[in-house]
Amino acid sequence: MVKAGKSVSPVVIGSLHKFSEVEVFQLREKLLSHYDANHRILPWRSIAATELDRNKRAYAVWVSEMMLQQTQVATVMSYFEKWISKWPTVADLSKATLEEVNQVWAGLGYYSRARRLHEGAVKVMEDLDGEFPNDRDSLVEQLPGVGRYTGSAIASIALGSCVGVVDGNVNRVMARLRGIGADITAQTTVDHMWSLADQLVDPERPGDFNQAVMELGATVCTPKTPSCSSCPLQSLCVAYCRSQDGHQKASINSHFKKVSKSKGKEDEGSVKDIECLPECDLCLRKEDWDSSLGVQNYPRKGQKTQSRLETSAVVMLQRMNGQMYFVQRPKTGLLANLWEFPSISLTSEEESQWEESITQQLQEFAVPQSYASSRIFVSDVLHIFSHIRQTYKVYKLLLDDKKPEVVCPSRYQGSQWMTREEFMSSATSTAMKKILKAVESSEQKAKVFWYTIFVLAY
Ligand code: SF4
Ligand SMILES: [Zn+2]
Structure with a gap:
């Protein structure tokens, strides 16, 4: 018997919002060279890069990622150093009292993060024989307060797993690179961002690649003052092309022809102004484009919840x-x-x-x-x-x-x-x-x- 129900129309995503194989290759190369030359020295990065013990690497990245949720890097630095010198290993943290943990955390805000770190440390020691889980899914499943982003960050940066990450910085960079103007919080957009991140991540250097995208978002492709003139990804950036009066249409058309050759004919010659396909679910709608905003037309957020x-x-x-x-x-x-x-x-x-x-x-x-x-x-x-x-x-x-x-x-x-x-x-x-x-x-x-x-x- 066929059940009556709401019919769901399939999601339409124009190829403008995807990367070709050639583009993936170019992007990895450009981004990692830029990262190697410019990246910030951060204490948790040094541990992840030099520590031989995988548990110590996972622990350091986990602590840093929990601290960095909702808090600026500059603020986190001193807290992280104090934390690691007091509890250098997950075993040390598991023996602390919650009161001590809260004391070291005091001033960082969102105290549930500290409580979850403590709970997680106890769990690793008591239930997992002191060993951090090996992959993203197990990290998410086993550690309290670890979601898809944090699980991916620990897995790639500390354990070398080839999985992408998506956070606010990655969303912004991807939305601009691929001209994604749909609500960034909509499920279709979220799914697409994760699939782009997993496609792009460099299997040779997954941790560095993920940090490179996040760092580009934090230092170059910033929300209000993006430095497109010094961006290593400018030639791959749809938002940048669109922001350049006069060059806009020609650049995007040439991008499309290149992509269409490998993907079939779906979009060839159909690029008109802002929307790649009339029915595309990820395009910014023509009426929403504000030429005074340039690349900052992307990303687009849904309605802000009122405080x-x-x-x-x-x-x-x-x-x-x-x-x-x-x-x-x-x-x-x-x-x-x-x-x-x-x-x-x-x-x-x-x-x-x-x-x-x-x-x-x-x-x-x-x-x-x-x-x-x-x-x-x-x-x-x-x-x-x-x-x-x-x-x-x-x-x-x-x-x-x-x-x-x-x-x-x-x-x-x-x-x-x-x-x-x-x-x-x-x-x-x-x-x-x-x-x-x-x-x-x-x-x-x-x-x-x-x-x-x-x-x-x-
Ligand atoms: S060119 Fe500009 S908008 Fe595009 S990724 Fe670089 S900084 Fe961001
Ligand atoms: Zn589109």
Whole structure:
């Protein structure tokens, strides 16, 4: 029996968006020569290139790739060196506590990455006899937090597997090289990018090749200021051809004739302006081409998801001796395990009810109303997480050294009174450090104010 269902039309991809064998050969040669002459010296690259122990290579690349997700190379360098000198092998990391791991990670953000590294190290030691899996699929399957990109990076850079990688830099370079103007996040585009990456990767030097494409995206084919004039791949670049007024049509037509000879006649003579085939699924549509943008017409992103706006109150409870009260977040979820000032959610639509809500919720910490209402508003602190624009309304509340006894609500793992120094060396988020700074700068301003009044009065 034939099931009734939605018919799916086949994906149409014009040959403009693919590489011929000759182009693959040329691209590898040009890109690797450029990489050999210009690549940045990075500590994890040195380990991957010189270390004889495959586990040490895999471990170094894994740590670096986890750190590099969402974080710039320049920031990662010092964190990576500190991490590797503290835990030179996966066995050393597996023996660390999560608290220690979070401490070394503090300031890099997205703390779930640190937790996954720790979990993965324990898994490698306990379940895999201390040996990293050998190929991309097993790495993805076995290591928590390792997806297709990270698995491919470890497999190619550390273990020499011939698999391509696709990240934001690779997407941009490929989209420009092959004139791919469809939404970069659409499944058809994603699949095509991976198939191009797997086709292009050089079997002789897979790790170097993958790093070379990513490095080109990071240093030459950048999002806003691409340096096409110094790009080794200019002669293979569709976006560059299109951005050159007058040469545009001739260059692309000549590319097509060359490709069509080896692929059959599908596109010969059909190149018109921006779209290679009327029904092509990967072309930028003619009406979307903006000649003032040049190569930056590529890649094209889908709709950006709007950040969520959230507001909460943070209350710094401080004793006369200067110690501050901190709570430890739950083991899972956003900012898991980190230490923070007590925070109070402000969910009411009505801003006028927020003050009352803070007083009430402070009772959860056993702070009596008489104390709670003497809190001082310090300032608003804005912090942007990946999808949340978080405003903290920061308050300070001075308490006696002994009373009241503050009680930690059960939604936290625990609590502790800490000095400033203890807090700064604990596992905490950048947002909390920002809050402490805001309080200190307001105290500083107050001191200057009272000093000025004093000087003027006498
Ligand atoms: S020529 Fe320009 S757009 Fe094309 S790959 Fe090079 S830098 Fe990128
Ligand atoms: Zn097309």
